[in-house]
Amino acid sequence: MSPARPRARQGEDATRRATIADVAQLARVDPSVVSRVINSDDRLVIKAETRTRVLDAIRELRYHPNAAARSLRTSQSGTFGLLIPDFTNPIYAEIITGAERAATERDALLLVGSAIETRPERYVEMLASGRVDGLLLATDMMQPETIEAMARTGRPLVSVNQRIKGVKRTILADDEGASRIAVRHLFDLGHRRIAHLRGPESSDTARRRLAGYRKALVSCGIPESEAVVLPGGYTTDSGVSGVAELLTLARRPTALVIANIAAAVGAMSALREAGVRVPEDISLIAIHDIALAAHLAPALSTVSMPLTEMGAAGVAALSGDESEGTTVVKKPTELIERRSTAPLRSRAHSRSR
Amino acid sequence: MSPARPRARQGEDATRRATIADVAQLARVDPSVVSRVINSDDRLVIKAETRTRVLDAIRELRYHPNAAARSLRTSQSGTFGLLIPDFTNPIYAEIITGAERAATERDALLLVGSAIETRPERYVEMLASGRVDGLLLATDMMQPETIEAMARTGRPLVSVNQRIKGVKRTILADDEGASRIAVRHLFDLGHRRIAHLRGPESSDTARRRLAGYRKALVSCGIPESEAVVLPGGYTTDSGVSGVAELLTLARRPTALVIANIAAAVGAMSALREAGVRVPEDISLIAIHDIALAAHLAPALSTVSMPLTEMGAAGVAALSGDESEGTTVVKKPTELIERRSTAPLRSRAHSRSR
DNA sequence: GTGAAAGCGCTAACAC
DNA sequence: GTGTTAGCGCTTTCAC
Numbered sequence: 001m002s003p004a005r006p007r008a009r010q011g012e013d014a015t016r017r018a019t020i021a022d023v024a025q026l027a028r029v030d031p032s033v034v035s036r037v038i039n040s041d042d043r044l045v046i047k048a049e050t051r052t053r054v055l056d057a058i059r060e061l062r063y064h065p066n067a068a069a070r071s072l073r074t075s076q077s078g079t080f081g082l083l084i085p086d087f088t089n090p091i092y093a094e095i096i097t098g099a100e101r102a103a104t105e106r107d108a109l110l111l112v113g114s115a116i117e118t119r120p121e122r123y124v125e126m127l128a129s130g131r132v133d134g135l136l137l138a139t140d141m142m143q144p145e146t147i148e149a150m151a152r153t154g155r156p157l158v159s160v161n162q163r164i165k166g167v168k169r170t171i172l173a174d175d176e177g178a179s180r181i182a183v184r185h186l187f188d189l190g191h192r193r194i195a196h197l198r199g200p201e202s203s204d205t206a207r208r209r210l211a212g213y214r215k216a217l218v219s220c221g222i223p224e225s226e227a228v229v230l231p232g233g234y235t236t237d238s239g240v241s242g243v244a245e246l247l248t249l250a251r252r253p254t255a256l257v258i259a260n261i262a263a264a265v266g267a268m269s270a271l272r273e274a275g276v277r278v279p280e281d282i283s284l285i286a287i288h289d290i291a292l293a294a295h296l297a298p299a300l301s302t303v304s305m306p307l308t309e310m311g312a313a314g315v316a317a318l319s320g321d322e323s324e325g326t327t328v329v330k331k332p333t334e335l336i337e338r339r340s341t342a343p344l345r346s347r348a349h350s351r352s353r
Numbered sequence: 354m355s356p357a358r359p360r361a362r363q364g365e366d367a368t369r370r371a372t373i374a375d376v377a378q379l380a381r382v383d384p385s386v387v388s389r390v391i392n393s394d395d396r397l398v399i400k401a402e403t404r405t406r407v408l409d410a411i412r413e414l415r416y417h418p419n420a421a422a423r424s425l426r427t428s429q430s431g432t433f434g435l436l437i438p439d440f441t442n443p444i445y446a447e448i449i450t451g452a453e454r455a456a457t458e459r460d461a462l463l464l465v466g467s468a469i470e471t472r473p474e475r476y477v478e479m480l481a482s483g484r485v486d487g488l489l490l491a492t493d494m495m496q497p498e499t500i501e502a503m504a505r506t507g508r509p510l511v512s513v514n515q516r517i518k519g520v521k522r523t524i525l526a527d528d529e530g531a532s533r534i535a536v537r538h539l540f541d542l543g544h545r546r547i548a549h550l551r552g553p554e555s556s557d558t559a560r561r562r563l564a565g566y567r568k569a570l571v572s573c574g575i576p577e578s579e580a581v582v583l584p585g586g587y588t589t590d591s592g593v594s595g596v597a598e599l600l601t602l603a604r605r606p607t608a609l610v611i612a613n614i615a616a617a618v619g620a621m622s623a624l625r626e627a628g629v630r631v632p633e634d635i636s637l638i639a640i641h642d643i644a645l646a647a648h649l650a651p652a653l654s655t656v657s658m659p660l661t662e663m664g665a666a667g668v669a670a671l672s673g674d675e676s677e678g679t680t681v682v683k684k685p686t687e688l689i690e691r692r693s694t695a696p697l698r699s700r701a702h703s704r705s706r
Numbered sequence: 707g708t709g710a711a712a713g714c715g716c717t718a719a720c721a722c
Numbered sequence: 723g724t725g726t727t728a729g730c731g732c733t734t735t736c737a738c
Binding site: 403422424428 | 723724725726727729730731732
């Protein structure tokens with residue numbers, strides 16, 4: 001509102017952004033006071049009137065603190081990193097959403113990158129250069145040396161959904177429990193020959209899901225010798241090849257627990273091709289519940305995993321506690337019953353439609 | 354390696370990161386020389402030996418330039434922002450992938466946020482505080498005041514996949530052309546009663562797809578009075594309600610062009626429920642080709658859109674040219690023929706299977 | 707109740 | 723060929 005040089009002011013606004021000094025000048029206080037007002041320093045004793053002057057000046061000049069200057073001063077970027085394998089895999093969309101939510105709650109930003117598009121060294125660089133205050137790893141596609149370089153930066157490192165060698169803090173879901181729920185559901189429907197299309201050999205989650213499957217059989221009173229484990233992976237193609245293997249079996253299972261939804265999609269296609277009906281000839285259930293499951297024909301029964309919560313817990317671990325070790329998120333896995341699982345007896349009938 | 358206080362050194366390494374001064378000292382040059390080596394300043398004349406000393410020192414100290422200091426000095430963050438509606442919508446995964454690729458090519462980072470989890474004011478803040486050098490908008494869920502505040506920062510602003518009022522630079526795909534391809538495909542299969550399940554009234558892309566549909570009918574020699582436009586949207590639910598509307602029509606169309614794949618999923622479910630077979634009773638084609646389309650039963654015919662390229666073009670526009678106006682990405686839309694479209698005559702036969 | 711002053715780590719114009 | 727210098731905009735301890 002200074003009547004002098006309104007035009008010059010205009011021009012200045014366009015080119016040069018207001019700094020804390022400009023605000024201080026307009027409010028007739030020292031920059032340090034402005035800073036303490038902005039950061040709501042409790043130890044600052046200030047007259048209500050002065051504070052108002054400062055706040056008004058901030059508004060009038062549309063002042064926004066320079067992030068770089070602040071970051072340089074405080075050695076904090078207010079940003080967390082998240083590394084995923086690939087944006088087009090819907091599983092990760094859930095993890096990102098949870099992580100973004102948790103970051104927002106902490107007034108922080110989330111910088112998500114995919115291993116496909118951005119080289120791992122860039123993430124080391126991000127940590128070392130102070131662009132991010134910590135990194136969440138949701139991929140296992142990492143060289144041990146890269147992990148080591150990341151750890152050496154001294155910044156928090158948390159792995160999500162899998163253990164990674166060299167990463168001390170891990171957030172997991174109850175993978176074993178998920179398999180148990182799936183097996184139990186099929187058992188309750190009367191199935192006794194229940195196979196498992198497992199995830200990749202290299203995968204930590206796949207191992208736990210397999211272990212859960214075996215234990216669940218036993219706890220259902222099915223002898224462990226009855227376990228049928230088919231080789232698989234977390235891709236559509238591995239679902240196709242897993243089913244090919246299944247179809248060669250002499251005594252064909254009546255039900256199948258699939259370690260991952262992408263593989264389940266492939267399995268369903270392959271079964272359809274082979275003329276094996278779901279669920280009349282074989283019941284199918286997969287781990288991970290995403291929107292896609294409901295849109296398949298038949299709609300796929302699944303066990304939901306708390307992916308969003310895992311993302312959020314990951315950011316919480318980055319920003320908060322100093323603890324090490326593994327945390328299993330509390331929100332339980334849940335059975336989502338759709339059309340791909342049916343009672344065993346329905347097999348005898350059903351020439352229907 | 355100083356024999357004194359080795360523990361202290363350790364501690365120092367852990368807490369204090371090497372700076373450019375440390376590198377300079379070790380290499381026995383001035384910090385400015387180190388800086389110019391790092392940034393490969395052409396005007397720097399330096400002996401090969403000196404350069405080697407600098408490079409060795411950098412490696413030995415594992416020096417990484419402090420991003421905040423650099424950014425403060427240069428007023429450049431080396432980061433672009435991308436705002437999308439929601440990570441769980443697979444359309445955006447493609448746009449993100451393209452944008453990330455283009456950012457990586459420019460040695461920049463991409464900070465993606467969703468409108469669902471992060472308030473729009475945060476993006477204004479990101480621009481104004483210099484956290485990002487420019488912002489890509491892939492959502493239309495924005496208040497005019499927010500756009501205005503963004504524009505006022507003077508930083509580049511580009512909209513992708515839709516025009517946004519107040520945003521001068523726009524990257525689009527050929528939406529009209531996509532509809533034309535879809536209509537033409539159905540026409541070639543013998544269809545003459547071709548309906549359009551349109552996108553939301555408010556959407557810019559939906560309007561262009563509708564316009565393309567109308568023009569294509571005309572160019573196929575179908576009178577414009579034969580156009581059947583059903584209300585719709587870009588959600589699964591709107592596909593369901595659109596089909597409900599379609600089923601009330603006296604002369605039912607034999608083919609349907611759906612403006613968006615999410616709506617197509619809903620439409621397929623609704624048709625299945627109603628006992629209308631695809632493609633025997635009605636052919637379906639949707640705009641946007643994503644992996645999901647191939648996994649539906651029947652596999653959905655689509656027109657692919659160059660989403661990845663749009664994301665990449667958006668980042669290019671942010672970082673490069675100063676031009677204004679609209680760019681339509683070159684990569685053409687393409688027909689992806691699957692099982693949901695069939696010749697009209699197949700309707701008469703087909704009690705098969 | 708408010709101000710002064712130092713310095714975070716880097717770059718770029720200029721000096722020699 | 724290499725060094726000097728002056729900040730970029732902010733926070734924070736200490737002074738009065």
